[in-house]
Amino acid sequence: xxxxxxxGTFDLLHYGHINLLRRAKEQGDYLVVALSTDEFNWDExxxxxxxxYEKRKQLLEAxxxxxxxxxxxxxxxxxxxIELYHIDKFVMGxxxxxxxxxxxxETDAEVIxxxxxxxxxxxxxxxxxxxK
Ligand code: C2G
Numbered sequence: 269x270x271x272x273x274x275x276g277t278f279d280l281l282h283y284g285h286i287n288l289l290r291r292a293k294e295q296g297d298y299l300v301v302a303l304s305t306d307e308f309n310w311d312e313x314x315x316x317x318x319x320x321y322e323k324r325k326q327l328l329e330a331x332x333x334x335x336x337x338x339x340x341x342x343x344x345x346x347x348x349x350i351e352l353y354h355i356d357k358f359v360m361g362x363x364x365x366x367x368x369x370x371x372x373x374e375t376d377a378e379v380i381x382x383x384x385x386x387x388x389x390x391x392x393x394x395x396x397x398x399x400k
Pocket of ligand 1: 278285288304362363
């Protein structure tokens with residue numbers, strides 16, 4: 269059983285997120301999504317989410333590729349998550365390329381960056397809606 273983990277905010281869920289989750293699941297048999305909490309988003313990413321953590325969690329749990337959703341409360345939990353959930357592959361979109369290579373040294377997990385889906389982002393959606 270190959271176990272995969274990925275991290276993100278997943279606010280205003282869109283097809284770019286779904287493409288990422290589908291390809292992350294294709295890397296193994298079980299996908300854990302570490303979902304950024306509202307506090308983490310605001311304190312560390314200066315992102316104010318449209319949907320609360322609970323609502324974003326509910327949406328993710330409805331996706332067929334997702335097997336487990338856990339909270340992401342800080343930048344430094346990745347190594348311990350990988351150990352705790354016996355993760356074989358750590359997957360992120362390539363806007364993060366290189367940023368998590370240290371995990372390959374610190375843990376037994378393989379680090380994989382997948383191409384982002386072009387032309388869609390939560391920020392773009394918000395900006396487009398402002399223009400309506
Ligand atoms: N993504 C993608 N294509 C897009 C938009 C997003 O592949 N058009 C991917 C991102 O690369 C990321 C995932 O979808 O792997 C979630 O994106 P965000 O919700 O924006 O997550 P982010 O703010 O990058 O948080 O500790 C890591 C952070 O929690 C990642």
